[in-house]
Amino acid sequence: MSDIKKVVLAYSGGLDTSVIAKWISETYNCEVVTFTADLGQGEEVEPARAKAQALGIKEIYIEDLREEFVRDYVFPMFRANTIYEGEYLLGTSIARPLIAKRLVEIANETGADAISHGATGKGNDQVRFELGAYALKPGVKVIAPWREWDLNSREKLMAYCEDHNIPVDFNKKGKKSPYSMDANLLHISYEGGILEDPWAEAEEEMWRWSVSPETAPDQPTYLELTYEKGDIVAIDGKPMTPAEVLTYLNKVGGDNGIGRLDIVENRYVGMKSRGCYETPGGTIMLKAHRAIESITLDREVAHLKDELMPKYAEVIYNGYWWSPERRMLQEMIDASQETVNGKVRLKLYKGNVIVAGRQSDDSLFDESIATFEDDAGAYDQKDAEGFIKLNALRMRIAASKGRSPLK
């Protein structure tokens, strides 16, 4: 253990990572660099500085990464209409690669030889942090205290704090939330507590970012989103940066009761776990992106994207953002988005995201061909006969040779 000299720690400023900072410096007898990022989790990050200083940290990094997060991670992922297991929008998964990248870059800047994080040994996040770190800095060492130490109960943690003069009023709230939570500009997640019973309904008071559909306004809200190359660049005609887009959609989505999700998912480490998620902006973006693609993408390109999407989602969920296969898939996805330009009009109402219109200069919708009215010869209906007969040929031959689809 003695060969580690300096560790960069993903530091939230909360109790757990404060204990970790102290525990590492004691256990490994090494320096700790803290890294605290604003990814849009909705809490101030600057207070982490004083807390780190109080722990004796000398090198403290505090950064606002919101634009980079949405531009380089969230938006590329949404170009693929990415959903894990039919439901989950990967809000936690997509933030980890950026943190891993910054941990490694800071390690390189500060001459650190190890990184550390506060994720447990049961979850996906440890995998995502560490796969990213190893891919970017192959010789890096990793300290994962939750897999190593014996402070595996709240009581032991508290005792450690007392022994080491770590202030436990870190959480301003009187009592700890019963849930394990994670938040960034894409979502907030809840696990643990009563959620460990999949038959138990989530309590209304658990949700933080959205009102319930019941308490949402009785009047719908209309939005117009402008797309360029698959990304939203303006809302209601007003140009916005990526982080502004997502911030705005979170606000308007949450106000309309949009984006709550309650699922049982399959973790990469092999267990099923129950999670609740609020993803107001992401829920809106997914629906709208499908709508703009529906008029601007070729059919076979769209179907190929759909067939590869589950793989792409799995790659991200499992922590392989920095892998060559993710980059290879991204090349293909991004190449498909060149023509994904135009506008989508949406109606938001009590949990519903309803497409009210889509238009594009790159539209492949051809009214003159699709019309039920006279098409002036744009489409020759007689072509369909040969189309059908040759598509049926292999089945006609099979049936004529005695193969029956009815068994």
Next chain:
Amino acid sequence: MSDIKKVVLAYSGGLDTSVIAKWISETYNCEVVTFTADLGQGEEVEPARAKAQALGIKEIYIEDLREEFVRDYVFPMFRANTIYEGEYLLGTSIARPLIAKRLVEIANETGADAISHGATGKGNDQVRFELGAYALKPGVKVIAPWREWDLNSREKLMAYCEDHNIPVDFNKKGKKSPYSMDANLLHISYEGGILEDPWAEAEEEMWRWSVSPETAPDQPTYLELTYEKGDIVAIDGKPMTPAEVLTYLNKVGGDNGIGRLDIVENRYVGMKSRGCYETPGGTIMLKAHRAIESITLDREVAHLKDELMPKYAEVIYNGYWWSPERRMLQEMIDASQETVNGKVRLKLYKGNVIVAGRQSDDSLFDESIATFEDDAGAYDQKDAEGFIKLNALRMRIAASKGRSPLK
């Protein structure tokens, strides 16, 4: 043309197929057998008998196929969580193979050598009817009047009716609907009219099966669905047949504003088209089926199903229900459903289908492992280190040889 002796026609009793019945018997100088099916479209089918008789038809088939439709077509499809292009629940597509099968069986019973239908030469339905017919009776002839005749305007059709004494008050309503519609127990669809402009929002008065979310009740409705081998067999503890299940879910779903969809889709014949759909029961079933699978399916089985689903959806959408590849996929899907048993509790509210709980004797959710509390050694967190390090190995080697994921 003179070599066709008898034709079985998919006959709705409406104006178009009445004209077709007459036109075929005149043009081909042959007998016409009519086949009218109750697939749950919501209209009486018995009146078709008198109309067919008035056209001089001697062999008239009128059948209630609702149970067969849901049991052998809708339910198998929902076992795969089937969605076309991320949105469409295939309500029209899934009814066509059953009609094609009955057309062929009736042709065999009545000694007919041809089948006919009222689908246009621009759409998917002609393909679905005819691929099915060819696969089941390879030497069958097909008459597709809309691809052959010159009655391609409402005026010409009306003139034809007048010339041939076909009563045009067939539609009881004063005026024809502006939409091209299709309905069965799974859904009702709307195309044409103002929908031909993808930027135009659908009118509220168009929708027929559901109230709007705005006018749905202010109180939520809770439902408990019981699954056996992937199919719903009881609701709120009451055993139901497949058609009863779907009928009930359509009612309660429609009452709660659930199941409206407005999309631009890619037809098999190569054009994009705008369609609006109401699928209340199907929307509920998809969400609930994912929920029961989430606790009863193995992760890799679930992911394999997800990867193959777009292909399976395309096969059905394009009309290949009776193909060997559909049956091959179905074998795999059905094999996966052996353990998909248990209950799902749902909350329906103003367009939202919310999962409120799931439980199963076949659950793979293991609370003792997933817990954030003490797991008494059920899971050894130290295992994660080796898991991550070997999963990272290929990327560590690559990075150590100078390959950077950051380019």
Next chain:
Amino acid sequence: MSDIKKVVLAYSGGLDTSVIAKWISETYNCEVVTFTADLGQGEEVEPARAKAQALGIKEIYIEDLREEFVRDYVFPMFRANTIYEGEYLLGTSIARPLIAKRLVEIANETGADAISHGATGKGNDQVRFELGAYALKPGVKVIAPWREWDLNSREKLMAYCEDHNIPVDFNKKGKKSPYSMDANLLHISYEGGILEDPWAEAEEEMWRWSVSPETAPDQPTYLELTYEKGDIVAIDGKPMTPAEVLTYLNKVGGDNGIGRLDIVENRYVGMKSRGCYETPGGTIMLKAHRAIESITLDREVAHLKDELMPKYAEVIYNGYWWSPERRMLQEMIDASQETVNGKVRLKLYKGNVIVAGRQSDDSLFDESIATFEDDAGAYDQKDAEGFIKLNALRMRIAASKGRSPLK
């Protein structure tokens, strides 16, 4: 028919396309432009000029496209290790898009409004020519004489020649080959004749480009191929252009009895057909490309390529080279080849292509880790325990809940 003014015809100089040239100008009363390409089929193309002139053609295009063919079509396809139905190297399929492109470009240059070709209505080539033409020039008209005329027997063709003064000694050989053949720098194909019986073995005298393994030299030939970004750029240290590479490999491969294939394949139009192929250079390139990828590609990238290859092969076989989905797949494939650099050493012997060595500065093979000898800690064997235990977790949970893999 009278609205066609000028047609660009893919003209081989042979009897069939000479009849077609005459038939089109008579039937459509229009001008014909001939286009003859040297794709490495092994026959002079210049004699086509005099033949075209004799038919009264005024605009005659004769071009050497060998380099473009190999560089822009064959090489990109081999980057994907492309095989159709496990066996076929797509020698005919890959030449058609280039011909389609030139037909369209010449139509644009000469103001022609139609293109034509000599492919039959039963085969894949008509599809490939016409899909390409429509994708590149959407309003183009297509004349496919074999689908239109009644000259569907050799006798009628001969009678037509006599009536129109078309010299029938076009084929220098005394009698016509019993096979339908197609050749280019990638392969030569044989269909028809006794091959129409899948139980009949091909005759030795049919094969033209290769000796039989039996008559190949008793001494092996060694080759060293140099790769850059997935393409061969030198052989035995000598830099070569793409066409030079393939020409050389055809020669040395054919001399060593390499590249014969005898299969039954599934055509896009729905029938099975028997074909024999000689692809000496392609057979060598496939084996060698897999070898260089085996040390330079990441595992997951290689597996993703393998999973997508059948789709990519089908796209090319079916004629969709100029489709957006082919280009999307190509983006991904090409992106993977950045590091596919290095050398492969091969041994050719009587039909066998044997890999004798591979090396690369971009190799990911790490002897210090892979070794059975002492690895000095490069790999910690204890990591495997956790790797296996977590990969097994979902199966252990399932088994502990009573699910048996043994049924």
Next chain:
Amino acid sequence: MSDIKKVVLAYSGGLDTSVIAKWISETYNCEVVTFTADLGQGEEVEPARAKAQALGIKEIYIEDLREEFVRDYVFPMFRANTIYEGEYLLGTSIARPLIAKRLVEIANETGADAISHGATGKGNDQVRFELGAYALKPGVKVIAPWREWDLNSREKLMAYCEDHNIPVDFNKKGKKSPYSMDANLLHISYEGGILEDPWAEAEEEMWRWSVSPETAPDQPTYLELTYEKGDIVAIDGKPMTPAEVLTYLNKVGGDNGIGRLDIVENRYVGMKSRGCYETPGGTIMLKAHRAIESITLDREVAHLKDELMPKYAEVIYNGYWWSPERRMLQEMIDASQETVNGKVRLKLYKGNVIVAGRQSDDSLFDESIATFEDDAGAYDQKDAEGFIKLNALRMRIAASKGRSPLK
């Protein structure tokens, strides 16, 4: 360590597993049960009894599993035309699940609570043994000595033997082979030694099961294989059991220089490794199975199998034979083989496996349609026009709206 009472060891009778037997009983102070299987590796298994007795083993299992191995593992795998990374026929991978199953069954019979094997911590075999064991007996303990002990050099092993009176003349040959080898009825493999340099050509004297193509007979050998449901049931008209089939094909294949392979492959644990393989019978079976499928399988079924094959191969290679996803894939594969009946005629010659004919009562090859001669109207060439035009429609629309495939 003291909680293990009895261990079932996969025991070859060789030096390594003899040391392991002793080491386990000493280290864990527990009983050892040995299990030795004849999988067709070509060595007597009965001598293992005396060796085990000499080590003090009381419960000794020696079994001939050749028929079960080929019938339930090799043949099902070949129904899918399974190849890993384009080259490898999975000869080692496919034997491991059977051994894992027997280890677990013997553990259940003898009341053992652990299993053990002699695979190293760097390879795939440890994963395959252990995943199988965990899937079949979730609470089983695993002892993997190579990951635990410090006998990691030949010298230490020898010293251990001397200290424990284990006879080291176990290997009758004067010196140990320079290669790490594994053999069963499907193949023999070689790793290590000079093969650790991917540029080094394998020595001729390394190969044991096949002559070189150079020294194979100058006369070809013809074979006729009879298939039922995708499996070979007779050769040259003589009915054979699965193990007889493979034994025979190994003999005749090896005699004709067939089945040698030299590759660099990607291991599941994350490293690349060089391996040489001899698989004479498997090489013949793969070629022949493709041939019989080529006339009996529907096109889309064949293509679906091809698309899923890489996944299926990966599942087996990585050790997931006993997983639910393998069984799900197998259901689909087996369902496709119902009609894979008939005969394949092969010519074997100096390393080449050449298909000389295929026939089947279930053939879908329709000569009357495929013929280049007059087909008497079986196929209407005019159908192709509509087929092509509608398949082109999406591309024509795109081009007419300014999208150019040429960029």
